[in-house]
């Protein structure tokens with residue numbers, strides 16, 4: 803299939819609450835979030851949201867925050883993608899304005915790992931090093947590791963970094979970008995942060 807030129811961004815993710823009431827936590831997090839600015843579909847494995855980048859990141863953060871506000875240990879993993887939409891079902895959401903609809907600024911510690919895959923870009927390693935350096939400048943860098951980089955801090959700082967990294971790693975010439983994230987919140991490993 804040909805890659806399209808739609809500016810649409812997508813995020814396919816799963817929440818894995820470490821709690822007996824995982825069904826209520828997953829459904830609650832999705833329902834408490836204003837998702838009206840994105841196209842969304844949930845199935846038995848994951849949920850996908852698609853639309854303008856600003857709304858996709860805002861909705862992703864709000865769903866993560868709403869799940870974490872239960873106080874339970876939450877794992878979230880997902881893939882952001884841009885530049886190869888495959889279908890146009892969500893394109894109508896590109897007409898939305900840029901004002902974000904979820905504005906809960908509750909603090910929440912997140913420890914996460916991410917990986918950037920700038921598709922077809924011959925200087926992809928420079929791109930990755932540049933974004934990792936930027937994480938260090940922003941104070942959200944945690945540690946280096948095989949196949950990913952550790953990013954941690956308050957959920958709002960972490961998501962701001964991820965959205966900026968996603969913007970920076972795309973260009974007109976190399977439109978197709980994939981970024982994987984894996985997050986942990988309220989983990990006993992975080993010592994009550």
Ligand SMILES: Cc1ncc(C[n+]2csc(CCO)c2C)c(N)n1
Nearest residue numbers: 815816817825828845846847848849
């Ligand atoms: C974000 C997200 N979306 C869907 C699932 C899959 N899933 C697992 S349990 C459950 C509720 C009962 O139907 C659903 C939808 C997930 N884990 N996280």
